[in-house]
Amino acid sequence: MSSIRYNAVNNLGNHPLPVQVDNASKITGIFNENVFTLITARKYLSDDAYKSLLASTRGGKKIDRVMGNQIANGLRAWAESKGVTHFTHWFQPLTGLSAEKHDSFFTLKGDGTPIEEFEGAALIQQEPDASSFPNGGLRATFEARGYTAWDPSSPAFIMEIGDGKTLCIPTIFVSYTGESLDTKTPLLKALVALDKAAVDVCQYFDKNISKVSATLGWEQEYFVVDAGLANARPDLLLTGRTVFGHAPAKGQQLDDHYFGAIPERIYAFMLDFERESYKLGIPIRTRHNEVAPCQFECAPIFEETNLAVDHNTLLMDVMLRVAKRHNLMVLLHEKPFAGINGSGKHNNWSMSTDTGVNLLAPGKTPKTNLMFLTFFVNTIKAVHDYAGVIRASIASAGNDHRLGANEAPPAIISIFIGKYLTDVLNQIEKRVSGNFDEQDEAILKLDIHKSIPELMLDNTDRNRTSPFAFTGNKFEFRAVGSSANCAVPMTTLNTVMAETLKNFKIEVDTLIEKGEKKEVALLQIIRKYIVESKKVLFEGDGYSEEWAAEAELRGLENVKTTPLALDGYVSDKAKKLFETNNIYTHGELEARHEIMLEEYIKKVQIEARVMGDLASTLILPAAVKYQNILLQNINGLKEAGISKEGYANQLQIVQKLSEHINSISDKTELMIDARKKANELSNSKLKAIAYCDDVKGNYFDDIRYHVDKLELMVDDSLWLLPKYREILFLR
Numbered sequence: 001m002s003s004i005r006y007n008a009v010n011n012l013g014n015h016p017l018p019v020q021v022d023n024a025s026k027i028t029g030i031f032n033e034n035v036f037t038l039i040t041a042r043k044y045l046s047d048d049a050y051k052s053l054l055a056s057t058r059g060g061k062k063i064d065r066v067m068g069n070q071i072a073n074g075l076r077a078w079a080e081s082k083g084v085t086h087f088t089h090w091f092q093p094l095t096g097l098s099a100e101k102h103d104s105f106f107t108l109k110g111d112g113t114p115i116e117e118f119e120g121a122a123l124i125q126q127e128p129d130a131s132s133f134p135n136g137g138l139r140a141t142f143e144a145r146g147y148t149a150w151d152p153s154s155p156a157f158i159m160e161i162g163d164g165k166t167l168c169i170p171t172i173f174v175s176y177t178g179e180s181l182d183t184k185t186p187l188l189k190a191l192v193a194l195d196k197a198a199v200d201v202c203q204y205f206d207k208n209i210s211k212v213s214a215t216l217g218w219e220q221e222y223f224v225v226d227a228g229l230a231n232a233r234p235d236l237l238l239t240g241r242t243v244f245g246h247a248p249a250k251g252q253q254l255d256d257h258y259f260g261a262i263p264e265r266i267y268a269f270m271l272d273f274e275r276e277s278y279k280l281g282i283p284i285r286t287r288h289n290e291v292a293p294c295q296f297e298c299a300p301i302f303e304e305t306n307l308a309v310d311h312n313t314l315l316m317d318v319m320l321r322v323a324k325r326h327n328l329m330v331l332l333h334e335k336p337f338a339g340i341n342g343s344g345k346h347n348n349w350s351m352s353t354d355t356g357v358n359l360l361a362p363g364k365t366p367k368t369n370l371m372f373l374t375f376f377v378n379t380i381k382a383v384h385d386y387a388g389v390i391r392a393s394i395a396s397a398g399n400d401h402r403l404g405a406n407e408a409p410p411a412i413i414s415i416f417i418g419k420y421l422t423d424v425l426n427q428i429e430k431r432v433s434g435n436f437d438e439q440d441e442a443i444l445k446l447d448i449h450k451s452i453p454e455l456m457l458d459n460t461d462r463n464r465t466s467p468f469a470f471t472g473n474k475f476e477f478r479a480v481g482s483s484a485n486c487a488v489p490m491t492t493l494n495t496v497m498a499e500t501l502k503n504f505k506i507e508v509d510t511l512i513e514k515g516e517k518k519e520v521a522l523l524q525i526i527r528k529y530i531v532e533s534k535k536v537l538f539e540g541d542g543y544s545e546e547w548a549a550e551a552e553l554r555g556l557e558n559v560k561t562t563p564l565a566l567d568g569y570v571s572d573k574a575k576k577l578f579e580t581n582n583i584y585t586h587g588e589l590e591a592r593h594e595i596m597l598e599e600y601i602k603k604v605q606i607e608a609r610v611m612g613d614l615a616s617t618l619i620l621p622a623a624v625k626y627q628n629i630l631l632q633n634i635n636g637l638k639e640a641g642i643s644k645e646g647y648a649n650q651l652q653i654v655q656k657l658s659e660h661i662n663s664i665s666d667k668t669e670l671m672i673d674a675r676k677k678a679n680e681l682s683n684s685k686l687k688a689i690a691y692c693d694d695v696k697g698n699y700f701d702d703i704r705y706h707v708d709k710l711e712l713m714v715d716d717s718l719w720l721l722p723k724y725r726e727i728l729f730l731r
Contacts, residue, residue: 005722008228012730027278034082034158035281036075044074056152060192063152068120075156076105076118079167084158087118089126089148090168092183093133094595096485098313099173101128102166123169124150130175134598136591138179145176151184154310157280161321170310179588183487184306186583190494191305193581197501198351198359198375204508204518205371211354214494217302217474218312219286221343221482222319223294223331224266226730229722230329235610239603240333240398240483243611243700244619246708247339248725251293258291263731265326266296273315273322274298280318282311292340293728302348302474305494309486312345316483332483335401337724338704342402343482347489350474351375351497361473374504374522377425377529379475380415382500383468384533386492386577387413390468391559392568393492395596397603399481400562404543409467409479411565412551412558414538416466422539428523429530465542495583504529562600563688569593597684604691608675611703615668618720619707620661626714627657657713660706667706671699 032040038057042050049070055061063071079087088100105116130146154170173182180186191214198212230236235243252258262270270287277284283301290297300311316332323330335342351359359375362368383390391413404410417425467479480489504525511521535554540547551558559565568574570593578584584592630650637647644651678690711719 003720004232005229005720005726006717008226008232008722009726009730011228012226030275031278031283032281033279034160035279036078036156037281038155040078041071041074044078046070049074053152057155060153063124063150065120065124068124070120072118072120072123075123075167076116079158079165080105080116082158082165084165084167086164087122087167087169089128089150089171090159091128091148091171091173092313092485092487093173093181094136094183094592095134096183096483096488096599098317099128099133100166100168101126126171128173130173130181133173133181134595135175135179135181136594136598138175138181138587138591146173146181147176148173151188151306153188154307155281157314159280160276179585179591183485183491184309186588187306187309187487187491187494189583190491190498190581193498193583194351194494194501197498197505200505201374201378201501202353202359202371204374204522205368206353206355206357209353209355209357212351212359213354214305214490215302215350215352215474216305216308216486216490217300217348218308218486219297219299219344219346219348220312220315221290221295221297221345223292223336223343224269224296224323224328225294225331225727227324227327227329229727229730230331232720232722233727234614235607236329236331236336238610239607240331241336241401241607242338242724242727243607244614244704244707244711244721245338245724246711248723248728250725250729252291252340255291257289257293257295260289262287262289262296265328265731269323269326269328270296270298272325273319276318276322277315280311280314282315282318284315290341290343292337295341295343302350305349305490309490312486334396334398334481334483335405337728340728342405342408344402344408344478345480345482345484345486347477347480347486347493348471348474349477349490349493358473360470360475370519370522373424373428373526375501376421376470377526377533378500378504379497380417380536381504381529381533382493382496383413383415384536385500386496386573387536388557388559388568388571389492389496389574389577390489390568391557391565392574393489394477394479394481394484395562395565395568396481396484397562397600397607398483399479400560402481403479404560409465410542410548410558411479411560412542412548412556413467413479413536414542414551414556415475415536416469416539417537418470419539421470422537425530425534425537428527429534466538467542491583495578495581498581499577561692563597563685563692566593566596566600566688569596594684597688600688601678601684601691604696605675605679607700608671608691608695611700612668612672614721615664615703615707619710620664622714622718622720623657623661623710626718627654627661629715630654630657653713657710660710660713663706664703664710667699667703671695671703674698 038054041053045053049067052063052067053071056063086102086104088102090098090100093099105118106114107117108114126148128146128148148171151170151172156167156169159166159168172185172188174180174185194214195212199209202209202212233242235241274284283303284298285301286299288297302308303311319330353359359371362372391411402408469476469478477489477493480486507525508521511524512518536556538547548558569589575586575589578589579586630653634647634650674694678687678695681687681690711723
């Protein structure tokens with residue numbers, strides 16, 4: 001009874017009291033406390049420096065070196081007033097995480113006098129090692145130089161870790177030769193592309209619109225478990241998920257966790273990480289229990305996409321760190337536990353104009369409703385035409401476990417818009433023809449206005465099985481995985497939207513040049529797009545086998561595994577899409593494809609190694625030990641003269657144990673051999689497919705089946721891994 005598992009269970013009642021969080025002040029009193037906002041900048045910068053920062057933040061204008069020095073001095077003065085001693089360029093390399101290298105304000109003058117300074121050059125640009133991050137062959141190991149460059153559109157902030165405080169400067173990360181080596185650079189380019197394309201289309205409706213911003217409101221799902229129990233599970237520590245574990249008698253079948261009372265220990269953790277988030281300007285609005293036991297969710301107020309992505313990346317880091325203070329562990333893996341819900345990161349996406357209009361919210365006049373229809377139908381068209389690249393943007397080893405299981409959407413990219421808007425699109429498809437007179441045009445405009453009153457949020461039902469659903473004034477991209485960096489799917493979504501809007505304008509302008517009235521031309525192309533893309537619309541149950549069969553008949557792809565899904569990034573269509581919109585060069589796209597394949601290979605490889613280690617060192621020894629105990633019992637009964645009928649059940653258990661032991665041992669060896677063969681392949685895609693099919697596909701579920709059967713048979717005192725019932729239900 002001295003195993004790590006039992007120690008963890010026994011220590012549950014001895015964990016420290018919840019960290020005391022000062023909740024005396026209102027959220028508004030601490031919000032942005034550690035952020036160099038424009039309001040804060042006004043206090044620390046000269047008029048010229050402030051105007052320069054404002055022009056860069058809102059207008060994208062370049063900051064010159066002189067103003068850079070002034071802004072850097074103001075930043076340092078603000079940071080030092082809060083006890084900061086170091087600064088870092090905070091960037092998001094292709095690991096999917098954030099990265100930072102800290103430098104102090106401290107330096108020495110030529111005569112050895114110590115001073116503290118922060119120059120504009122250090123603010124604007126630095127040179128981290130580019131060869132040590134994933135680059136997909138863009139950089140050789142000896143070609144180490146890379147650059148981080150300040151992104152003024154995302155404000156600097158102070159990160160507090162223990163007693164240390166660091167000034168963080170959000171930056172992009174590029175190679176010495178200019179290729180992007182991060183997730184932020186292409187996202188910023190995609191937002192610029194969307195802005196221009198959307199403004200051009202908006203000009204049909206309102207000449208005052210000069211800027212369109214993509215907005216994002218993410219919903220972060222996550223699990224929280226006791227750190228002691230998690231530390232006793234090597235698979236959770238090394239892979240983020242349990243590779244073994246029999247379902248407990250009670251899981252989520254009673255639906256008693258969803259929206260239930262938040263456990264006190266978790267509540268204390270939430271208060272703590274929310275407070276840290278507010279200080280960093282992350283506008284968290286919602287917290288609640290999710291469907292699975294130990295699963296929770298938080299969501300913010302929507303923001304401009306670049307800032308929202310930074311805030312989500314920061315939030316994940318904050319949650320992981322704060323959990324340790326409470327002797328808890330946050331699990332961001334898409335499927336930490338088999339048989340219950342996995343975790344997603346629903347990306348609620350829309351577009352807003354500088355005149356205050358949400359382009360995906362119907363209005364009160366025929367004109368505003370026509371503008372809504374234009375952007376609504378263009379979104380459907382974009383998803384239809386570029387479903388492959390959208391599927392690639394959410395592909396990962398973790399998401400493969402989640403998609404299509406336990407309330408996660410399937411791998412088939414489809415759109416749910418609800419019966420109400422489906423009827424509207426059907427009306428347009430039937431009513432709009434190639435010939436109009438003024439009376440038809442007036443009637444149609446009035447009908448559209450009548451058919452589409454200003455939508456409230458409850459006018460569209462929610463479909464949890466849809467990967468891309470319209471929810472009233474935005475689209476909810478539900479297929480994104482919980483551990484993902486939002487920048488990747490958002491780069492793709494904004495790029496495909498920009499491309500579709502550009503083509504839409506060309507087609508509308510062509511009709512106008514031929515003498516068609518503007519409204520008629522708009523409706524003609526809207527109808528054309530409805531007809532061309534309606535096969536991607538689906539209102540039913542995405543989990544059903546019937547939908548998979550119907551999707552195949554419609555010609556929609558159902559790519560269930562990452563190695564094949566990633567092909568969507570390197571198709572000729574994808575290369576043309578990203579290159580013509582100045583998002584990725586062919587080389588950058590090929591590099592990302594290579595990086596994601598390598599990431600997949602390594603993650604499955606680690607899981608395979610963990611399975612082999614656990615089977616050999618924990619599972620089989622426990623089973624053999626229990627088997628020996630039973631054999632001793634049988635031998636004792638024999639010696640006592642008991643007939644075979646008296647120990648028939650023990651013999652049967654021994655036989656079953658032997659079958660499972662032999663299967664685990666044999667299949668683990670075969671899995672190791674398959675892994676070795678996969679490692680011999682030099683082509684990354686072939687290696688990824690081998691790991692997917694030959695290693696994972698052939699052996700993971702099979703080995704797990706036999707291990708989980710042993711968990712039900714072996715004496716509980718001999719089983720060393722914490723069980724699902726303990727991890728998910730012990731508080």
